[in-house]
Amino acid sequence: MSLKQQRIFWALLFLVMILAAFIIPFLPPLKDLPRVYGAFLFWNIFALVVIVCLGIITARWRDDDGR
């Protein structure tokens, strides 16, 4: 994938993830699930997935010395 394609891929993926984080906990089944494995777990997983994605993106950055 070219850098431009990667840019579009990640932007779309993040857009979907953010929208999901705003919407899904307000809809069934999470809306009606008063358990720690409901919205609480969902938002934690969302944040961890974002952290992993940012780890992948930033690992590709290159400095002048090639690192």
Next chain:
Amino acid sequence: MDANTIYLALFLYFIVGSIIARQARSKLGSGVNDFFLAGRALGGVIAALTYSATTYSAFMLVGLAGFTYIGGVGALGFELIYLSGLILVAFFGPRFWLVGKRYNYLTPTEMLGDRYDSRAVAIVSAVAAVIFLIPYSAVQLIGIGALLEGISGGAIPYLVGVSVAAVIAVYWTWTGGLKAVAWTDSLQAAVMLTVAVLSVIFIAYRAFDGFGGMFAQLEAQYPQWLTVPGPGFFNINAFVGLTLPWFFFSLSNPQVSQRLFMPGSLGQMRIMVMGFLIFGFIYTLVSIIWGFSARLLLPDLEVADSATPVLLSMNIVPNIVALLVMLGISAAAISTVNSIILSLSSMVCRDVFKNISRQIDEDRELLIGKIFVPLFTVFILAFATVRLDLIAALSVASSAGLLVMVPALIGAFFWKRGTSAGVLSSVILGGLTAMILQYSGWRPLELWPGVWSGIVSVTLFVGVSLLTAPPEKKAGEFLGYLNTELNRRKVI
């Protein structure tokens, strides 16, 4: 808690921080870039800690715990969506860093002025930042004043607490500029996280038989607190209204986005980003668990923001840990305030004074910036003495106002067609929208001020830009340079 013990702890804290600040000064260069940006050579770990300490304020263990107390798990969603706002740094961080080095930008608002080829853009954006960050900083001092007053049972008067925090913030900043701020922030971040984690472990094991026990009780006694809208506070409009401005925090708040100019390399920036994410994830969970614990242990509080001071005054947490938590919360507030003061001072000297009088040399520019450090502190202190009720609401009002910078920032890097008239109209009218809606309490279509200020500023930026002529030469040169470098450095 005994007032003298608290005074002694604050004094020792001040001394340790001052030693660090003076040590930092001994390694400080003499120019404006050295004072305000640590010479663009900050190491990744220090950068991560100062980014964390600057971003996370007294709001976390006071306001966010209060939100959890009254609104339940929605507070977690709100704060973790904010954390995910670092997605923006994956796109904008290297761009800021590259153009900052190439054009020697000191402030994000200077960058806007240059990119849109307009001094007015730099001046207006800097003034807008001052207007919206003063209340935000005052809120930090208010948090410390209220905390010290609450935890000492009124023995430490509110004004004394506020003043002590202001003195600490201004002294460290004045002593060694950004280097001192970054080093003391690192101490403060370490204190914030360590004591927060320690205290929440104490609460979980001494009051609930562990975290499992706490959540089991929550499921049994307050099941609604584990859903949204749950108890009602986080209905969808409130959730979006609170969360949307915070999602853009890493771009909209200059004291945070200015930190994108500071790492010594992209590798160091990576450490900064990942370090902050890990810090933020842990600190968020701790703050939420505080709120849930308070809900179970103190079900009848009238003011949600008092959950933390009251919880600390119970005997669940040992006195020494409670004292350290108090220090940790004060550290969170001070580290936010001193970064804001420094950032605003740099904007005043570079974007306002230097644009009005181009004759200013670097020594005089630095002097003006330094003079504004105590001036802003006094101003923030004065604002904090006019005590206002809900900490979180005021913080959010600030981010709703600063949100109006975001279209111009995105446009600077991704839209050649953006113009200075578009920026000026979006920042001025978007900012006015945020202020009018916030202070009138009016919510058209039940949407919050942050949503409206976002809509108004995007519409004006795009609409007015399309009707006016863009700075084609500057935009072409700026974006051309960036594209070459981004490809070479494999930045998306």
